[in-house]
Every structure is written in structure tokens, then in C-alpha cells.
Amino acid sequence: MEKQVTRVPVKPTLERLQNVAAYARVSSGKDAMLHSLAAQVSYYSQMIREHPGWRFAGIYADEAMTGTKDTREEFQRLLTDCRAGKIDMVITKSVSRFARNTVTSLETVRELKLLGIDVYFEEQKIHSLSGDGELMLTILSAFAQEESKSASDNQRWRIRKGFEDGELMCLRTMFGYRISKEDGIEIDPEQAQIVREIYAKVIRGETLNSIARWLNRNGIHGSYGGKWNTPRLRDLVSNEKYTGNALLQKVYVNNHIEKKRIKNKGEVPQFYATETHPAIIDQTTFDAAQEALARIAARHPSGGHIEHYAFTGMILCPACGRHFKRTKNHGLSRWACPTFIQEGKEYCHSRKIPEEILMRITSDMFGWNSFDEAAFRSTVDHITAVYPDQLIFYLKDGTERKTEWQLESRSKSWTPEMKAKAAENARRRGHGKKCD
Numbered sequence: 001m002e003k004q005v006t007r008v009p010v011k012p013t014l015e016r017l018q019n020v021a022a023y024a025r026v027s028s029g030k031d032a033m034l035h036s037l038a039a040q041v042s043y044y045s046q047m048i049r050e051h052p053g054w055r056f057a058g059i060y061a062d063e064a065m066t067g068t069k070d071t072r073e074e075f076q077r078l079l080t081d082c083r084a085g086k087i088d089m090v091i092t093k094s095v096s097r098f099a100r101n102t103v104t105s106l107e108t109v110r111e112l113k114l115l116g117i118d119v120y121f122e123e124q125k126i127h128s129l130s131g132d133g134e135l136m137l138t139i140l141s142a143f144a145q146e147e148s149k150s151a152s153d154n155q156r157w158r159i160r161k162g163f164e165d166g167e168l169m170c171l172r173t174m175f176g177y178r179i180s181k182e183d184g185i186e187i188d189p190e191q192a193q194i195v196r197e198i199y200a201k202v203i204r205g206e207t208l209n210s211i212a213r214w215l216n217r218n219g220i221h222g223s224y225g226g227k228w229n230t231p232r233l234r235d236l237v238s239n240e241k242y243t244g245n246a247l248l249q250k251v252y253v254n255n256h257i258e259k260k261r262i263k264n265k266g267e268v269p270q271f272y273a274t275e276t277h278p279a280i281i282d283q284t285t286f287d288a289a290q291e292a293l294a295r296i297a298a299r300h301p302s303g304g305h306i307e308h309y310a311f312t313g314m315i316l317c318p319a320c321g322r323h324f325k326r327t328k329n330h331g332l333s334r335w336a337c338p339t340f341i342q343e344g345k346e347y348c349h350s351r352k353i354p355e356e357i358l359m360r361i362t363s364d365m366f367g368w369n370s371f372d373e374a375a376f377r378s379t380v381d382h383i384t385a386v387y388p389d390q391l392i393f394y395l396k397d398g399t400e401r402k403t404e405w406q407l408e409s410r411s412k413s414w415t416p417e418m419k420a421k422a423a424e425n426a427r428r429r430g431h432g433k434k435c436d
Contacts, residue, residue, distance in 0.1 A: 018088040021057040094123035175223045185277040192280045202292045208233045227347045244279030310373045317385045349387045
């Protein structure tokens with residue numbers, strides 16, 4: 001029988017739709033192509049929905065954020081959804097809209113590339129999954145970062161030139177002053193009287209803690225509201241601007257990528273300008289207050305040494321913005337907000353968290369057999385302690401984790417030494433009772 005070959009028809013397959021999302025960002029009003037964030041959102045929504053083979057996966061849009069920082073909430077949400085397999089392709093206007101930091105841009109694109117996710121840059125007509133995509137991105141991202149650096153340098157030059165000319169900045173947020181369109185910088189009479197009273201109390205020898213209680217008790221709030229505390233008062237009393245003069249450039253920005261404000265200890269020039277604005281107190285009063293602050297510091301010397309512990313500078317109080325400090329009582333170490341410690345729960349609703357619980361929760365969260373401070377600090381940026389029992393861990397990769405804590409029963413938390421001491425005290429009290 002002669003051999004026969006019959007073609008078997010291939011069963012047609014439906015082409016899988018690609019889940020396409022767009023990332024849009026507006027940091028200024030100078031965009032020529034799309035004049036606003038709303039316009040970008042509308043443009044990309046229509047573009048994706050009308051394209052055959054694409055399924056609309058959402059618009060991720062950040063407003064008035066800078067591309068040199070990695071805290072853009074929508075950008076982070078986009079990456080989270082990409083990692084979860086919800087997106088196949090991302091469209092964005094240009095490399096500079098995506099990120100102006102070369103390292104961040106390339107790391108993000110490479111991560112998405114490993115996940116099989118394409119990033120299309122409209123302006124440059126680049127697909128990251130194409131053969132020459134990464135090379136072009138490296139070059140263009142470097143140009144974008146240099147553009148950002150140039151803009152930052154120009155802004156820095158303008159600010160420093162203003163300092164050289166004695167130009168005063170940011171006085172509008174200073175307690176005791178206000179800004180008006182007609183008269184410019186002027187004294188707020190009611191607040192200025194409080195400033196003078198604060199200086200008078202300091203010179204008379206009253207403690208900053210007692211002055212803070214006096215202000216809070218009388219319902220007097222600062223420029224930003226909130227309660228007064230010792231650091232805030234120390235800053236006020238030591239601020240030379242209340243004399244009508246100004247030491248300019250007390251802080252500076254380290255670079256155009258991190259944009260961290262750093263206290264100027266001689267790294268960049270400072271300028272002292274006189275009679276830049278109306279004075280609330282005279283120079284003699286200011287000098288007397290500085291002498292009083294020096295006497296306070298002499299009574300409570302720090303010795304120039306700050307003890308470092310595992311959670312030093314890592315736990316923030318959302319109520320007052322201060323870092324928790326370590327306290328020790330009866331052999332147990334706890335972490336609490338300084339405002340709560342100094343002023344009580346009337347001024348700060350927070351709780352003392354045992355150090356042992358913090359270490360155990362952290363170790364369990366990251367799967368460590370025991371607490372590792374080095375690993376902790378390299379992984380966690382900071383922790384927010386939300387009243388009454390929530391801890392939010394903000395990680396350095398931009399993600400966050402939430403957990404709750406609870407106090408152990410008193411019997412479990414006592415050390416053997418504490419139990420022995422309590423038993424001894426009870427025995428002594430028993431011997432001290434009189435018999436009938």
C-alpha cells in the first residue's frame with residue numbers, strides 16, 4: 001500500500017492580550033507635550049484602550065515629586081504590581097520622567113527585564129527588551145542625571161548668591177514673624193510678646209521643661225502647631241534671627257540625588273547679615289539668654305558621648321516626630337518617646353516598648369534565629385510606632401511591613417533577680433508587722 005501523508009490543520013490559538021500600564025509624572029509646568037498630570041492620564045488611558053492586543057492595566061501617576069528621590073508612592077505601587085505578575089508592559093513618556101538617577105533607572109529596568117516586562121519610552125522610542133535597549137538607556141539616563149545635576153547646581157548657586165547678598169529666606173515659618181505682601185517681613189505682636197517672655201524666663205533661671213509646660217498649659221502653639229518641648233525651645237532661644245540679624249547657610253544640601261539637609265560645620269561658606277529684618281529682642285538680652293543656656297548645659301553635661309544601641313535613631317513617634325530613646329528600670333530596657341517620658345501621656349500618646357519584644361518581633365519578621373543588628377540596620381530604614389500597638393517597618397527597598405506587639409504577662413517579664421528582690425521585700429514587710 002502506498003504511503004500517504006495528510007496535513008493535520010493547526011488549531012488556531014487566540015493571541016494573549018498584553019496587560020499594559022502607564023507611568024506618568026509631573027514635577028513642573030514646563031512639559032510641552034502634555035501640559036498636566038490629568039492630560040497625561042487621559043492620553044495614556046485612551047492610547048492603551050484603543051491599541052489592539054493590549055489590555056488596560058491602569059495608570060500610575062505621581063504629582064509634584066522629584067525624580068531624584070525613590071519615595072514616589074505610585075512608582076513603588078507600579079513595581080509591586082509588576083512583581084505580582086499583573087503587568088506585561090509599562091509605557092512612560094521619557095527616561096527623565098521615569099527616573100533621573102542613572103542607577104535607579106537601570107536597576108529598575110533590569111529587574112523588570114528579568115520579569116519579562118517591557119518598558120517603552122515614547123520620546124526616545126526605546127523598548128527595554130530590545131537588543132540595544134539597555135545600551136541606549138545607559139546613555140540617556142546619564143544625560144538625564146546630568147541635566148538634573150545641572151539644574152541642582154544652578155539652584156544652589158542662586159541660593160548662595162542670595163546669601164552673599166544678605167538675602168533672608170524661610171522667616172515666614174519662624175514663630176514671632178509673619179509675611180505680608182504690602183510690608184514684607186513684619187513682627188507678629190502677640191507672638192513677639194511670648195518670645196520676649198520666653199527669653200525673660202530663661203534669663204531668670206527657669207528650666208526649658210517648665211517653660212514648655214507653661215506654654216502648653218496656656219494653649220500657646222508654635223508656627224507649625226503641636227506641643228512645645230525642650231529641643232524646640234532651645235532652638236528658639238539660640239536663634240540669632242530674633243535680634244534682627246541672620247547667620248545664613250546654617251545647613252546645606254549634600255547632593256542632587258539624596259538631597260539631604262546637613263548641618264553646616266564649615267563645609268560651605270556662611271554669611272552673617274545684620275539688620276535684615278525687624279528685631280524682637282536686643283543683642284544684650286540675646287547674649288544673656290545664651291549664657292543661661294550655657295549654665296543649663298553645664299549642669300547637665302553630655303560628655304560629648306552618645307550611647308549607641310540597636311534601635312538608636314530607628315524608631316519614630318508619629319505624634320511628635322521625635323526618635324524613641326532607651327530607658328532602663330529594674331534591669332529591663334524599654335524604648336519610649338522622649339516627649340512621653342518628659343511630659344507624660346497628656347502631650348504624647350505612646351507606649352513604652354520592651355527591647356526584648358522589639359528584637360523578637362524583628363527577628364521573626366525576617367526569619368532570623370536571633371536578632372542581628374548589622375542585618376537590621378542594612379535592611380530597615382526606620383520604624384514608626386503607632387499607638388497603641390502597631391509597628392510599621394519601612395525597608396530600604398521602598399516596601400513596608402506592619403505588625404503588632406503586646407506586653408507579656410508580668411510574671412513572664414520579670415527576671416530571676418527581680419523575683420528574688422520582690423520576695424525579699426515581701427519577707428521584710430512580713431517581719432515588720434506587729435503582733436496583737
